[in-house]
Amino acid sequence: MAEATTTQKAVVATGTGEDFGSHIVIADVAAPAGSPADGFVRVKVAAAALNPVDWKMVKYNFLVAVENQVLGCDVAGTVVALGAGVDELAVGDEVFGFQSIDIANGTFQDVLDIPAYLLLKRPAHLSATEAATLPVALYTAVFGIFRDQPGAGASHAFERDAAGGAPFLVWGGSSSVGQVVIQLAAAAGFHVIAVASAKQHSYLRELGAAVTVDYHDDDVDAQIRAAAEAAGAPLRYAFDTVSVATTLRSAKLLDASADAPGFVTTITDVPEEAVANVSVIHTLMANIHADGDKKAFMLDARKKIAAWVAELPVKSNPVTVIGTTWDAVPAGLERQHAGVSCTKLVIDRAEA
Ligand SMILES: NC(=O)c1ccc[n+]([C@@H]2O[C@H](COP(=O)([O-])OP(=O)(O)OC[C@H]3O[C@@H](n4cnc5c(N)ncnc54)[C@H](OP(=O)(O)O)[C@@H]3O)[C@@H](O)[C@H]2O)c1
Structure with missing residues (x-):
């Protein structure tokens, strides 16, 4: 008998169009199972931040690579499993990073697999919600x-x-x-x-x-x-x-x-x-997983980026928590689209 697939709530794009809000819904998606792919890290999400690209890709019909694509780029959370070849991170590490859009499996869900080179250990001066504001920026x-x-x-x-x-x-x-x-x-x-x-x-x-x-x-x-x-x-x-x-x-x-x-x-x-x-x-941060030059730069610059974040230290964007469940994301994306000033809208899953 086939094993039942575990599902989790996620914010997904069901289509694209000018009226982007009508294409963004909360749906059940398959939770990741088995081992992460080589070079990937499974992250349990503690916080995810909203970016303009999350609504732009729906509104302007770009980079939605699959039907019911899970949206979201920025994330902070805890490593729960490692794919083969990942040696700089360990299960239990607190990390922050972003999901490359071309992977078409975003951060507005509780658990997801992200390439290890797009994650950094979260430094002590940043809480999870603060760290989630930073990666794309x-x-x-x-x-x-x-x-x-x-x-x-x-x-x-x-x-x-x-x-x-x-x-x-x-x-x-x-x-x-x-x-x-x-x-x-x-x-x-x-x-x-x-x-x-x-x-x-x-x-x-x-x-x-x-x-x-x-x-x-x-x-x-x-x-x-x-x-x-x-x-x-x-x-x-x-x-x-x-x-x-x-x-x-x-x-x-x-x-x-x-x-x-x-x-x-x-x-x-x-x-x-x-x-x-x-x-x-x-400058375009999209397609970083698919673009060998961008990926090579990231692999090379990761340690220096991590050092600057910890040592300067880099301050997060001021955080505005808009909710503790994914249900708050669609309205949050409308708010982001309407315009925010000097703040990042964040979902705080750790407080749920
Ligand atoms: N190419 C890429 O890879 C990439 C990556 C990230 C973001 N982006 C794009 O870059 C843009 C910015 O993203 P974001 O997340 O940083 O945006 P954001 O935080 O949502 O931007 C809001 C800010 O825009 C400022 N602003 C609006 N009109 C302005 C004007 N005429 N002059 C000066 N400031 C103005 C506002 O300033 P005040 O409140 O002070 O008025 C506000 O603080 C978006 O279009 C996003 O899609 C592209």
């Missing part, structure tokens, strides 16, 4: 600054204080990704100019921003230019977390020439309009 920031954006002819050094005080514009500094970009760029020695609502400025300075500018002001561009001038070096680097329009605006603010080009990282879309001597670089 952390890796997007690391890839965007240290892997994808060239500095003066080479990648920015992934080293403390290597940038020598060069100005670095972070447009969208209070977003989830922006908060981590500020921390890492400041640690790397950049003079960070962060653009966000005034109500978040004191917090962003605590994270390491040298200067904060309110994007609601009439003279935003003049404030940014003045801040760069005060830093004493041309503004050649920017990281935009908001939109095509703000990526283009950031590009136009750079002090770039043929001999000293500028670089803007975007994590949304590349503008159609080009700006002389400025390269716009699109």
